[in-house]
Amino acid sequence: MRRTLIAGNWKMNGSFAANHTLLTEIIAGLPADNAVETLVCAPAPYLAQCAEILGKSTVAWGAQDVSAHAKGAFTGEVSASMLADSGCKYVIVGHSERRAYHAESSELVAQKALKALSENIIPVVCVGETLEQRESGETSAIVAAQLQAVMDVLTAEQMGSIVVAYEPVWAIGTGKTATPQMAQDVHAFLRSQLAIKSAEAANAVRILYGGSMKPENAKELLAMEDIDGGLIGGAALKAADFLAIISAC
Numbered sequence: 001m002r003r004t005l006i007a008g009n010w011k012m013n014g015s016f017a018a019n020h021t022l023l024t025e026i027i028a029g030l031p032a033d034n035a036v037e038t039l040v041c042a043p044a045p046y047l048a049q050c051a052e053i054l055g056k057s058t059v060a061w062g063a064q065d066v067s068a069h070a071k072g073a074f075t076g077e078v079s080a081s082m083l084a085d086s087g088c089k090y091v092i093v094g095h096s097e098r099r100a101y102h103a104e105s106s107e108l109v110a111q112k113a114l115k116a117l118s119e120n121i122i123p124v125v126c127v128g129e130t131l132e133q134r135e136s137g138e139t140s141a142i143v144a145a146q147l148q149a150v151m152d153v154l155t156a157e158q159m160g161s162i163v164v165a166y167e168p169v170w171a172i173g174t175g176k177t178a179t180p181q182m183a184q185d186v187h188a189f190l191r192s193q194l195a196i197k198s199a200e201a202a203n204a205v206r207i208l209y210g211g212s213m214k215p216e217n218a219k220e221l222l223a224m225e226d227i228d229g230g231l232i233g234g235a236a237l238k239a240a241d242f243l244a245i246i247s248a249c
């Protein structure tokens with residue numbers, strides 16, 4: 001059984017004061033018997049704050065990016081060992097905003113995943129097609145190539161420990177969600193791609209859906225066989241919405 005993972009991606013939002021309110025409300029609102037693994041991915045300057053507030057809770061924290069380099073003269077970058085020092089359990093790699101605004105290639109994303117794993121941090125590898133690619137029937141080819149770059153550098157065992165997030169670019173922050181069946185089709189396809197590398201990995205890897213997931217659509221999406229959780233942007237900034245998505249699992 002794959003344990004459901006609900007992950008918040010705060011993107012470049014927050015402040016010490018706002019985070020304090022959000023995190024304390026999340027902790028207070030989690031059901032006592034919460035079976036859902038809960039994660040928030042915060043901007044780097046707030047990871048210590050997450051550690052302080054979430055340290056004694058069941059909520060994990062993670063980062064939104066990591067350097068592909070171990071250390072040294074890479075001004076502005078944050079290494080996997082620094083994230084490990086900050087108590088991060090997860091790190092998002094290859095978010096479409098990084099691919100688009102920072103020209104990150106799938107090969108670079110794969111190196112970042114490898115660096116995260118070397119510090120025992122679980123990479124949440126994002127894949128997804130643009131609207132143009134979907135409309136020209138390229139969805140499978142695009143997500144397969146994005147995933148393949150990671151499969152090329154990870155061992156079968158390492159593959160089994162990652163998380164994949166399918167985030168159609170056209171659904172991110174737009175209010176447009178993939179229908180549960182559209183998402184399920186891509187998730188099942190991604191799992192079949194993972195199976196080429198390793199049947200165990202394909203069975204173990206959690207594939208999250210991301211793109212305008214909110215309380216109103218979470219239940220239907222999360223009910224699909226191959227949707228093992230969510231990567232949530234906008235709705236993760238409001239405790240009530242984030243908690244409602246957790247209860248929808």
Ligand code: PGA
Nearest residue numbers: 172173211212232233234
């Ligand atoms: P959204 O963002 O939920 O605001 O669409 C999801 C994401 O980009 O991870």
